[in-house]
Amino acid sequence: MQIDRIPHFRILVMGRANAGKTTILQRVCNTTDQPEIFDGNGVKVCHYMKLNGAHIKLVQRGVHIIEDELVFQSNQQFVFHDSCGFEAGEEAEFDKMKKFVTEHAKATKLEKRIHAIWYCIPLNEMHRMVTAAEMKFFNECDSGHVPVIVLLTKADTLSLDAFQELKKKGSTVDDARKRAPEVGKEVQKCCLDKVKDWLDKLEFPPQNYLVLTSMQQKGADCEELLKCTASALTEEGLQGLLISSQQSNLGLCMEFAIMK
Template identity: 70%
Template sequence: MHRLDPAEAREHIDRIKRFRILVMGRANAGKTTILQRVCNTTDQPEIYNGKGKKVNATVLQGSLKRGYHSIDDELVFKSNPRFVFHDSCGFEAGSEQQFDMMKEFVMNRAKTVQLDKRIHAIWFCIPLHDSHRMVTAAEKKFFDECDTGHVPVIVLLTKRDTLALDAFMELIDDGLNEDDAMERAAEVEKRKLIECLEKVKGWLNKSRFPPHDYLPLTGMQEEVADCTTLLTYTANALNEEGLQQLLISTQQSNLGLCMEFAIMK
């Protein structure tokens, strides 16, 4: 097989005009909200099938909410069409068939020679609102069985904001009044976040194909949420400078990200 030298590889990457991300995780993990914040919009995405034909969103809307759609579908936001997203809804329900379809998609799209179809990064969302089942059997199975090759997987700990209420209630249960509980809640929330992060790392770092990195997200329900850290983590995880530039080029208005990678004069 012909191996591309660095110059050829860069030339091939330069022909790719859109950055493609697979977003994984169970329903209600906050995936759509993250994508909206990254693309700076509150609109729903336009949906295209695997052949590039636009799908009637009103027909699919109910299915999307329940997670019934094809992983091949492309989700594109008008506000930033240089991003293409795929959503892996379905496999966490325990269906072997759904898992196999997801696995086949990941394996094929991570290594396809069609560079415009290749996924460049995977965001795996794990919500913190249910501390008793932060990592499900299906999620562990993904990291044990799915070799994503050079495509980095970043675990996003979502619904972090729910820890604030947990912290407040814990302090109330300890006998503090509301004012004192409010004052100390941030400190307890930080401790809870560290505990959750260590638990998830403990489970997933033992897997055959562990994540590249972990990132707790906060404030994603705010329309002005800052996604610079998420994009920086993603760019740092990429093993090709050309792919870093491709990602950064989708965010030219993000001064913090551009300065981070010194592409602004």
């Protein structure tokens, strides 16, 4: 693979609605702005403008599809695709997603290939962390050499849940506040173990898993996410392409250089 011919690191972001996907992309690109959206031919189909402090969506073509490219002006080295989520039973949507993954994992044009897949599973819905949709994807969708990393999002909500539970059990507010983060971490680990146990048994399991915290905070640290993604890549050149998108993160660049 001629890495110098690939201008962007391309990521497919998957997961149900409200899994925190857009927030993650904003943190990776160090922005609070919304992305510009282009079709597969580079024609802008949607953009945003600010009005009284809010982002207003201006649409030139009404329906967002998986082939659309999401690009943030703050870091144009990334191109993202959003699967928009799919629920069990929606065969047509699943087939479109599967076709996109298959075609773009082996695209003849190098610049059109996807290089990684981030599959977001929110932990604020513990009663349905792994649904039939996730089971179907990891049982039927072969991404080939493209690594799939499961991101457990909205993990911070577990500390809040722990705080409320500790208060119910008689802890004072101060004690519950002190103990909640540690209890939350224990629950996070339990959730991670459960998800791994479910998905690792399937036909095409993820290459890696990562619990994401503090993504709602402006300037959240995405170093672990990028390191996790880089370590899952089989092409050293692709690792360099990913890390080069974070030139402002001197520590990450140095760590990668030492690894090589």
